Amino acid sequence: MLALGLSAIALLFALNLLLGDVSIPVSDIFTLLSGGEVENNSWSYIIESRLNRSIVAIFSGAALALSGIILQVYFRNPLAGPGVLGITSGASLGVAFIMLGGVGVVSFFGQIGVIVAGILGAVSVLFLLLLVSKFIHNAVTLLVIGLMFGYFTSAVIDVLFLWADLDETRAFVIWGMGSFEGLQTADLLLMCGIILLAIVSSAFLIKPMNALVLGSEYASSLGINLKVTKYLVILHTGVMAAIVTVYCGPISFIGVAVPQLVRLIWSSKNHFIQIPATLILGAALALLADLIVRVSGNTLPLNTVTALIGAPIIIYTIIKLNKKIA
Amino acid sequence: MDLKIIPLTISVFILHACVQHQSPLESNQVHEISDTIKVEYAEGFEVNYTGNFIQIISHSIANNSAFADTLEFPTAKVVPDLVGENVLAGQIENIACQSSTHVAFLSTLKSIDLVAGLCGMEYVQNSEINTTLAENNVAEICAAEQVDMEVLQKINTDLFLIYPFETEGKAKYDAAGIRTFFIAEYLEQTALARLEWIKLFGLITGKSKEANVYFEKAESEYLSLIRATKQVDSKFILNLPYKESWFMPSANSMIVNLIEDAGLTYYYPSSGITENETRSTEAVWNDAMYADYWIIMASRPVDFSLADLLTEEPVYKEFLSVKKNQVIFCNTATSDYFVQGVVEPQIILKDILLATGQVSNHQPKYFSLLK
Amino acid sequence: MLELIDISISAGSKKLFDLEKLQLQKGVIALVGRNGSGKSTFIRTLLGEHAAYKGAVNLNGKNIDEITAGEKAKLISVVYSRPQIFGNHRVDDVLLLGRLPHQNLFSKASDEDFEKVNQIKALLKIDSWSEKSFQILSDGEKQLVMIGRALVQDTPVILMDEPAAFLDIVNRYELSVLLKRIADQTGKLIICSTHQLDRIESDCDGLLLIAHQKMNYYNQPTEFLKTINTAFGIL
Numbered sequence: 001m002l003a004l005g006l007s008a009i010a011l012l013f014a015l016n017l018l019l020g021d022v023s024i025p026v027s028d029i030f031t032l033l034s035g036g037e038v039e040n041n042s043w044s045y046i047i048e049s050r051l052n053r054s055i056v057a058i059f060s061g062a063a064l065a066l067s068g069i070i071l072q073v074y075f076r077n078p079l080a081g082p083g084v085l086g087i088t089s090g091a092s093l094g095v096a097f098i099m100l101g102g103v104g105v106v107s108f109f110g111q112i113g114v115i116v117a118g119i120l121g122a123v124s125v126l127f128l129l130l131l132v133s134k135f136i137h138n139a140v141t142l143l144v145i146g147l148m149f150g151y152f153t154s155a156v157i158d159v160l161f162l163w164a165d166l167d168e169t170r171a172f173v174i175w176g177m178g179s180f181e182g183l184q185t186a187d188l189l190l191m192c193g194i195i196l197l198a199i200v201s202s203a204f205l206i207k208p209m210n211a212l213v214l215g216s217e218y219a220s221s222l223g224i225n226l227k228v229t230k231y232l233v234i235l236h237t238g239v240m241a242a243i244v245t246v247y248c249g250p251i252s253f254i255g256v257a258v259p260q261l262v263r264l265i266w267s268s269k270n271h272f273i274q275i276p277a278t279l280i281l282g283a284a285l286a287l288l289a290d291l292i293v294r295v296s297g298n299t300l301p302l303n304t305v306t307a308l309i310g311a312p313i314i315i316y317t318i319i320k321l322n323k324k325i326a
Numbered sequence: 327m328d329l330k331i332i333p334l335t336i337s338v339f340i341l342h343a344c345v346q347h348q349s350p351l352e353s354n355q356v357h358e359i360s361d362t363i364k365v366e367y368a369e370g371f372e373v374n375y376t377g378n379f380i381q382i383i384s385h386s387i388a389n390n391s392a393f394a395d396t397l398e399f400p401t402a403k404v405v406p407d408l409v410g411e412n413v414l415a416g417q418i419e420n421i422a423c424q425s426s427t428h429v430a431f432l433s434t435l436k437s438i439d440l441v442a443g444l445c446g447m448e449y450v451q452n453s454e455i456n457t458t459l460a461e462n463n464v465a466e467i468c469a470a471e472q473v474d475m476e477v478l479q480k481i482n483t484d485l486f487l488i489y490p491f492e493t494e495g496k497a498k499y500d501a502a503g504i505r506t507f508f509i510a511e512y513l514e515q516t517a518l519a520r521l522e523w524i525k526l527f528g529l530i531t532g533k534s535k536e537a538n539v540y541f542e543k544a545e546s547e548y549l550s551l552i553r554a555t556k557q558v559d560s561k562f563i564l565n566l567p568y569k570e571s572w573f574m575p576s577a578n579s580m581i582v583n584l585i586e587d588a589g590l591t592y593y594y595p596s597s598g599i600t601e602n603e604t605r606s607t608e609a610v611w612n613d614a615m616y617a618d619y620w621i622i623m624a625s626r627p628v629d630f631s632l633a634d635l636l637t638e639e640p641v642y643k644e645f646l647s648v649k650k651n652q653v654i655f656c657n658t659a660t661s662d663y664f665v666q667g668v669v670e671p672q673i674i675l676k677d678i679l680l681a682t683g684q685v686s687n688h689q690p691k692y693f694s695l696l697k
Numbered sequence: 698m699l700e701l702i703d704i705s706i707s708a709g710s711k712k713l714f715d716l717e718k719l720q721l722q723k724g725v726i727a728l729v730g731r732n733g734s735g736k737s738t739f740i741r742t743l744l745g746e747h748a749a750y751k752g753a754v755n756l757n758g759k760n761i762d763e764i765t766a767g768e769k770a771k772l773i774s775v776v777y778s779r780p781q782i783f784g785n786h787r788v789d790d791v792l793l794l795g796r797l798p799h800q801n802l803f804s805k806a807s808d809e810d811f812e813k814v815n816q817i818k819a820l821l822k823i824d825s826w827s828e829k830s831f832q833i834l835s836d837g838e839k840q841l842v843m844i845g846r847a848l849v850q851d852t853p854v855i856l857m858d859e860p861a862a863f864l865d866i867v868n869r870y871e872l873s874v875l876l877k878r879i880a881d882q883t884g885k886l887i888i889c890s891t892h893q894l895d896r897i898e899s900d901c902d903g904l905l906l907i908a909h910q911k912m913n914y915y916n917q918p919t920e921f922l923k924t925i926n927t928a929f930g931i932l
Contacts, residue, residue, distance in 0.1 A: 021609035042611040045641035049608060076783040162469065165448065167625050174568045181570040181607070184640070203802060210804050211797055213783045214846075221744060222850070223770030223798045269790040272803040298570040298606045 001266060002273075005280035009058065012287035016054040020294055022046055049181070052188050054287060057180040060248050061258075061286025062279040063195045063240040066202060068255030069262065069278045073209045073271075074233045075143045078318065081255035082241035085129060085234075086149030087122050091245035092176070093153040094121020099172045100157070100164035115187070115246050122242030125149060129234055177301030178249035180290050191247050198240045202275060205232055209271040252303055253310025254289075258282045260317035285309065361535035363528065367519035370510050371526050379413070382529060384508045386490070387515070393490040395508035399529070414485065414505065417532055422467055422483040426450050428509060429459075430665045431527040435536050442481045443467040451662035475502060485530065517584045517671030518545055524669060540669075547672040548587075555589040556684055562619035563593045563647075566638075567607040574603050574610070584671060585621060588678040593617045611641050619682070620647035621693070625659040632696045654681045655696040663692050698722045698886060699743070699854060704752035704912075708738055716752075716912040721888070724902030725880045728890035729925055734907040736890040740856045743888070745769060756854070770798035774850035778862035780839035788826040788834070789814060791842050795849030817848045820879070837868035841875075848879065857889040869893055873900045897921050 017029060024046065028038045032047045067082040074080075082088055094117035132145055161169060183191065208229040211219035220226050244251065262277045289305040296305075363373045374381040378400055385394040396412045422443035423429055432438050433455050441459065445468035450456055467477045478486065479502060486499060490508040499506045511523035521544055528537025562585060564575055575582055577596035586592060593613055594603070614620065626634070632653060636642050647653050656663050656677075667674055670691070677693035679685040704716040713735030730736050741747040743754060745761045754761040756772055764772070774795065782791060796810040818824045821841060826834075831842060840860055847855050857876075861869045873893070877900040880887050888905070891897075897904070897918075904915040908928035915924050 021606040022612040040612065040615055041644040042608075042615050042641055045644065046608045046611055049641075073783060165625075166471075171568065174571070179569050206802065207797060207800070207804050210794060213786065214794060215777075215781055215783075217777060218775070220746060220766075221770060221773070221775040222794070223765075223767040225766055263784055267787075269784060269786050270804050270806070272805065293570075294606075299604065 002276060002280060005277065005284060008284045009280065009287060012284060012291060013054050013058070016057070016287060016291055016294065017047065017050050019291065020046065020050060021297060048185075052183055052185065053180045053290065055192065056183050056188060056248065057286040057290045058283040059192045059195045060180060060244045060251065061254055061282040061284070061289075062199065063244050063282075064251060064255040065258035065262075065278045065282025065285070066199060066275065067237040067240045068257075068282075069259035069271075069274065070202070070205060070209065070233055070237050071255075072259050073212050074229075075140065076212075076215070077140075077143065078260055079256060079314075080143065081253075082237060082244075083150065083250065083252060083255065084143060085146035085237060085241075086125050086153065087129075087146075087238045087241045088245045088250045089150040089153035090125030091118040091122040091242045092250050093156060094118040094124075095175065095246060096157045096160050096172060097121070099175065100160040100168050118246030119242050121153075122238055122245065125153075126234060126238040129238075130231070133230060133234070175249045176303075178251040178303040178306070179293075180248055180286070180302065183247055187247065191243050194243050195240060198236050199279065202236055205229070205236065206271045206275065208232070209275075210269070213269070249303070251286075251306060253306040253314070254282055254285055257310040257313040257317075258285055261313055264317050264320060361528075361538050363525045363534050363538070365522060365525065367516060368511075368514055368522040368525075369519060370513055371523065373526075373529065380529065382507075382526060384490075384510060384526070386510070387513050393508060393510075395490070395496075395506075397507050397530075418484045418530060420482065420484045421530070422478060422481060422486040424468075424473065424486070424488045425509065425512075426665045427511065427668045428487050428527075429455060430668050431511075431524050432531065433458075434524060434540055434669045435527055435531055435533045437527070437531040437533060438462075440531060442483055443478060443486075445473060446471075450665055451660070452666050455665075478502075478504060511668070512580075515578050515580055515583055517580055517587070517674070518548060520580055521545075521669060521671055544670070544672050548675055551672060551675050551679060551685075552587050554685070555587070555679065558589045558682055558684070560590050560618035560652075560682070561593045561616065562590045562621050563610065563614055563617040564621050564623075566622055566624050567610065570607045572605045572607050572610040574605050576602060581623075584675060585678055588675055588682060589684065590619055590678075590682065614645040614647065617645070617647055618650060619652045619654060620645060621654045621656075621678075622696070623656045623658055623663060626655075626657050628657075628660055630655070630657060630696075635696060651695070651697075652682075653696040654678065654693050656693045661692050667692055698757065700753075700755040700758075702753045702755070704742075704750060704754070706735055706738055706742055706747070706750045708735070708747075708749060712910060713738055714907050714910045714912045719905075719912075719914050721886055721903065721914075723880065723884050723886050725876050725900060726886070726888045726903040726905055727897050727901040727921070728888055728905045728907075729892075729894070729897075730890075730907030730912075731929070736907065737858055739905075739907075739912070740775070740858050740888070740890065743854075743856055744773060744775065767798060770850070770852075772852050773854045773856060774847035774852040776840075776843050776847050776855065776857040776860045778859040780836070780843045782831050786831045788823070788829050788831055788842055791831050792817060792845050792849050795846040795851075798850065813849050813851060817845045820848070820882070821845050821875070836863050837865065837871070840864060840868070840872070844872075844875070844879075848883075853885055855885055855887045857887065859890050859892070861891060861893055870896065876900065894922060894925065897925075 018026065024043050028043060029047060031038055032044050038044070064082055071080040071082065071084060072078055095114055098114045098117040128149070129142065129146065133142055136142055136145070164172070208219065208224045211222040211224045216226055258281050259278055262274055262281055266273060266277045268274065289302060289309055292305045293300055293302050365372055369387045371382060371384040374383070379398045380401055382397045383394060386392050398413045400413060400415050419440065420442045421432070421440045423441060424445045426444065426446050426449045429438065429441060429444060429450060432441055438455065438458050439462060441462070441464055443465040444459065447459065447466045450459070465477050465481050467473055483504065486504050486506045487509045488495065488506045490510050496506050511520050514520040522541060524541055525534065525537045528534035565573065574594060577592050577594055582592045635653065636648070642648055658664060673691050674693065676685060676688050677690045680688045680690055681693055681695045699721045701716055701719040703718070706713045728736050728739065738747055742750050743761070745764070756764060792814045793806055793810060796806060796813060797804065799810065800806065818827065823841065823845065831839065834842065844860065861872050864872060873896040876887055876889060879885065880902070898921050901918060901921065902916070904921045904924065906913050906915065906925060906928055915921060
């Protein structure tokens, strides 16, 4: 299964390099990838952009799906996802403050200010959640607080729209539609590096997640430190969701749909298997969504495509797993 | 039916009747006309002279979503029977504008004092106009792009000039007793056609003579500049992308026609669509290798330079226009392109001619070579 | 094995009960008391999860608060009243979760782990359930699997907090008999809180009774019912 998933990623990756509004011959793509030169100078940038975009899709999809599975198991809720804790909203708020909040000029994507603000926004939500979680030990209550925080930040963003001019509003709305495009190499390395770090350290969550399917009381009796686990969960999902949101916009559905699909497809319940499966499926789904965006001539926003793919998956798996998930 | 609702309904009707929506027409008032208007370029409005009325009709152009609106000014004393809902008698003393470009026309005709309300006050970059608007306590009638009906009703405007976006919008204003008129000068496909709307504003404000004078002067300057133009055999692309989408104005748009009047050729031939076309960013990158000029209208910091532009995307340094140092930039954050620019097409044209080396001795106002 | 000295347990500001001294080795010990008397709190205290107590709880001669979570999970397993799993686990998957404290960072199951699962399935006579989905089992079957999971954890002490609360009469009867059999066959100490007294004298080796803010231990099964009824004055 894992090998099949990896082949799917390889195939989608190749298609993402090959397909686009500008048709570049396969031979030229190979020439460019091996460092050669072709007749049209823009092609090397186009291939680089397609390459970057595919890598961003792979890492974003993997990060969102991993956040999703961690949150779903932790909150024992198949509808939990990175958006639920309000972390995505926190990142959005940070980005909104820069993009809409009267800096006076349109802010560009890739500008350091947006990145810093987005991460600050997400981290603020994180700290708020950590603070709240000191007093609230019930996972569902924490989830509801995260949801409320999401609504609140959305409302604040709506208020910020009042002061924004047309250009700023348009830029923010486009960011909100989600896109894997437009990351330059330095940003890409930073984003992928952080996500990679989070993926590697999520190994520490394998045992807690295995135990948490029984509920927190049982998990504790299996030797799991619930407090440490809670911090690990918030840190991992927070950082991953924030970095993806800042760079690619608040991307929906991947985080919720992929873990459910994994649960349906993979028979092993060990998260040593489920986490890699989630990463692979998340990456593949993100690549597929981006491929559809590109084939549509970039007329379909990414979030439209993820919803078109993700929502049916969620409905299907919910029906399929309805009897099987407590 | 619940009987309790009847007295309630009746009382609502009584209350409704008490609210006076519109002052009855005083039919003996006559609109003053200083000069006859002849429409030569504009396709979005026409003026008809009948026995007792001047009739102005504004309507959609070509294949745009259809709309039409009529305004009639009595030129002689009319019998009350003839007074229709489109008739506006007497001089207009109080105008509200949904677009800041309307203000540009009114300001040019020195009728800015008529403006009582404006939507999007912050888009006016011209400090002189801004000062006047502030001195006249002009009301901001919009909040977050939405017209605030209460503010609008409070200023008690004679005429509200609106976009023809939604026809139910007009009905909404009618219901509130606010007389409206569609202004769609931005749909015109040439700069002179757009400027010619000043004549319509001249009719409304009773300054058709001034409007004719202004238009003819600008027109002759514009036309003489075209005559001086050399065909430079250069292709141009426009603007900047938003992520993977590059909104490229239609080949039939006013700005493309204006630049083509300067002797340049648009890279994208007409596809029959009048709206902006969305192209993928990578496709424009590919095309930009062959486009001699890159003309950008965007909001950027003061002193925005070519080097700043190149940091936005590495591929830009490969653009033919960048290599030839032929990037022409209009900073919409610092120039009043969107408002004052509408009534100064001859200056915009001259800016382009200067930037393409076809004229000298000109101080650029909107567009200049990006260095 | 399990040793409690001068225990006083409270919840919030409310004092629950005192216990002077208790030593337990093996067998099925019934934990009986009225609602709110502190049965669940007692179990949580033994698990080291309830801090509001005085005195010492020692497990194999070591204070419970000094044992790490990982070590503790190899000494005490637990069964709660409501069996629940998040996910579409098979019976084998649930049983295997009991091996978690014995596994490395990646939760990789060893041959020994599978061996243990098979042993317990044989002990509980549920060999044929391996591939069954846990979620489609009846409540009684689910609880049996949860007990199997605790057994797979392979701890000398098993704590059960009203394991029969959601079971029907037949399942309660079978559970009671089963616990006795397991304790006899494995030599484990099973402390089980319950309100089910009909088989207490035949299937339990000891009785922990909480009454009048005191916990007392009795080890004469034939006296159990009388003791309980006397304590609560219902005879």
